[in-house]
Amino acid sequence: MAQPPPATMRAIAIRDGGWRFEEVPVPVPGPDQVLVRTHAAALNRADLLVLDGSYTVNPALAAREQPIAGMDGMGEVAAVGKRVPTTSVGDRVMYMATSAFADFIAIDHRLLMPVPLTLSAVQAAATPSAAITEYDALIVQGGLREGQHVLVLGAATGVGVLATQIAHYAGAATVIGSSTDPVKRTRLDRYGVHVAIDTRRPDWAATVLDATGGHGADLVIDHLGGNALVQALSATAVGGTIVHLGHLAGRHAEIDLDQLGRRRVRLIGSTFRTRTREELFAIAAETASALRPALTEGAIAPAVDRVFPFSQAEYAAAYLTSGQAFGKVVLDFA
Missing domain, CATH: 3.90.180.10 (Medium-chain alcohol dehydrogenases, catalytic domain)
Incomplete structure (x- = not known):
């Protein structure tokens, strides 16, 4: 009893x-x-x-x-x-x-x-919070489909680690995850990440394009904001989607609206608040x-x-x- x-x-x-x-x-x-x-x-x-x-x-x-x-x-x-x-x-x-x-x-x-x-x-x-947040961002808001390329900015965070695994489980062709910590980047492959990148490098968007055969990420899950979000536009596929969840790298970003429109990128803000x-x-x-x-x-x-x-x-x-x-x-x- x-x-x-x-x-x-x-x-x-x-x-x-x-x-x-x-x-x-x-x-x-x-x-x-x-x-x-x-x-x-x-x-x-x-x-x-x-x-x-x-x-x-x-x-x-x-x-x-x-x-x-x-x-x-x-x-x-x-x-x-x-x-x-x-x-x-x-x-x-x-x-x-x-x-x-x-x-x-x-x-x-x-x-x-x-x-x-x-x-x-x-x-x-x-x-719970990580699973609900990332499932909603990837599947509900982002509409992830099998065979697509996914980029998770802030992949070594508590939520990011769930995002990479959910993307892998859902059949993403390529899962790319970011961390500015070199030791953390070496651990990401255990959590579904195929390519780990450092967003402090000025050429990281080019690395994403190389990893996806020039296509770019069909879906970007952004936990960083700031300049990382600005650069993510160059790493996103034409017609791709960015779901913005957090701003670990800054609450403000200056986006080139011509680039946003030219690449036909959907930018979605998401919160449970x-x-x-x-x-x-x-x-x-x-x-x-x-x-x-x-x-x-x-x-x-x-x-x-x-x-x-x-x-x-x-x-x-x-x-x-x-x-x-x-x-x-x-x-x-x-």
């Missing part, structure tokens, strides 16, 4: 532009929610941007009004609301939702993704269904760089900020 939840729990509250450990009440799930006992939670760069006010969380993802940090988690269902149709106490689930940095989270059951038995708690915690609850429910369900076989078989797996105890969350944030991580940084709640 499952152990009932306690009255209070540990949580990382967002206070005065920083994180603070607090003891707060365990949430009571509503009729459409489940209560999840957290086993692990992953850090995202967005967690850090929230602190300086440069990232606004979608209210549709909010698990509670109290400002608790975290957007990615995994755990075991501890209680179920009366209108939840299929989820049961004891189920292993992962999710993209706010308030993940706490011992318990009450979350709408339609945001849950089942955890394959082949994934550990740490791996599962590192999966402005999507409705129904849209979030739909993409979570579609991603879970489409990627479950690959996750179960191990064809797709997150790269976890380091695991920190929950009590050392601030050290984990500092490590992520340092830029050393290849893939995800995860908090262990054991």
Whole structure:
């Protein structure tokens, strides 16, 4: 028999532009929610941007009004609301939702993704946001088709590593990934990358053209922005698509609109910050269904760089900020 939840729990509250450990009440799930006992939670760069006010969380993802940090988690269902149709106490689930940095989270059951038995708690915690973001960018927004050439800018990030694998799994003919770190570039081939490039080199767009027989990338997934996005236009195939997701290299870019039009490139901006609850429910369900076989078989797996105890969350944030991580940084709640 499952152990009932306690009255209070540990949580990382967002206070005065920083994180603070607090003891707060365990949430009571509503009729459409489940209560999840957290086993692990992953850090995202967005967690850090929230602190300086440069990232606004979608209210549709909010698990509670109290400002608790975290957007990615995994755990075991501890209680179920009366209108939840299929989820049961004891189920292993992962999710993209706010308030993940706490011992318990009450979350709408339609945001849950089942955890394959082949994934550990740490791996599962590192999966939801990256999988949903990159599946949506590649398949839904980008319309990736088998045999196309894909370029992932920022491929060594937690989301980038999932993007390259999803592209490979979906049948991309060529997967090109970027990193400015030479050691990280040597690791990308384990995650579906055929050609690794350094966007600090002025000729990197030419390398993409060479790798694709002069064709260019049919689909570019851009986590960098800035000048990398400008240069990506030269690396994109005529009639190709760029899906812009992040701006690690800068929030502003001066684009040659003549080049954009001449090459007939579609430039799509994508985020979950402005999507409705129904849209979030739909993409979570579609991603879970489409990627479950690959996750179960191990064809797709997150790269976890380091695991920190929950009590050392601030050290984990500092490590992520340092830029050393290849893939995800995860908090262990054991």
